[in-house]
Amino acid sequence: MSDKETPEQQRERLRKDELKKNPTGNVNDAFNRANNCSLVDLVGFLGWKGTGILILIIILGFIINSVFFH
Template sequence: MSENKETPERRRERLRQEELKKNPTGNMNDAFNRANSGSLVDLVGSLGWKGTGILILVIIIGFIVASFFFK
């Protein structure tokens, strides 16, 4: 008898992931606002892999530009 009962934590995470898939641009705004009171894990988790990649590229480009201007 295997019961497929979903724990509240798993249900919350599943609903959050479904919402992220439905509204990616609104969630990006939420992610940046959440970063003020949350952690980096919350920011990256809500951005998804594409948003995280863009964020990493922006940081790398920022370092390159800063090192070019402030030698």
């Protein structure tokens, strides 16, 4: 196997390095990208725990809405 990175791997590595260097600026970027329909960046920023919490909040909101407002 070759030790060279593919362009996709290099982009991903650079993106992760940028997240480590500037976390607060990237929070804003992630939420702005979410407004522009890029869920991949938002989920990538939140990680698996944050994504699980977000899904849990959505499910609980749906249950509360259906119990109290219908």
